[in-house]
Amino acid sequence: MDDRQGELSIGRESDVIVVRQTVRKITKLLGMGLTDTTRVVTAASELARNIFLYAESGVMRWNVIDTPGSQGIELVFIDQGPGIPDIGQAMQEGYTTSKGLGMGLPGSRRLVDEMEIVSAVGKGTTVTIKKWNRRS
């Protein structure tokens, strides 16, 4: 497996652990600081858990991203689940349709530098997050 990109399937609760370990490994390769590592690992954990809770299965693709002068990590969470009817509502604090706390999406947004959600009802959801390495 290439060190700069990869894909993991998410289908079981235990895959959330694999997601966390994988993201931690990449941030280590990038030399990301401890707090930013914890932020992005936690966001990944929430988004992987969303897939497991709402869509049952999906994948996480990861890429090391480069711009002149900085490096970062991009994580893309893709599922073919029920989709999000109202993304604005899903981004509200405390809104949940599952057994969660309703903090997953809005909370994760605060932990990363960029977040994009594309969703179609009945087709699925793709959530992309980016975290830049502040040390470089």
Added chain:
Amino acid sequence: MENDNISVIKVRDVLMVTVPPDPDDTAMAFLQEKVLMSMEQFRAKGVVLDISAVETLDSYFARVLSETVQMVILMGGKTVIAGMRPSVAITTTQLGLSIGNAETALNVDRALDMISESLQWR
């Protein structure tokens, strides 16, 4: 296998519980049950949850922690969550999580002090 990592030790009237670094949901559910069973078995008055090894605290984890605190209250006990790492405290707060009305301590030593102080007045 994972569940073997969870140790619950009774020191005087207090249960000392070490939370493993990266527990899955099953391990957290097991931990919760083990704490409550031990409360009954050892007739404990308090619980110290040592989370100093924990590197990632997500919403599920936080929910199990705050539930456990509440359940221990129902059984007549007091819980102190000890040793949260700085990076975890920052992330947990920015994620918007709360651990309910749980009491916290910098480390296990201080947590034990807090519990023994409160027990003296009972």
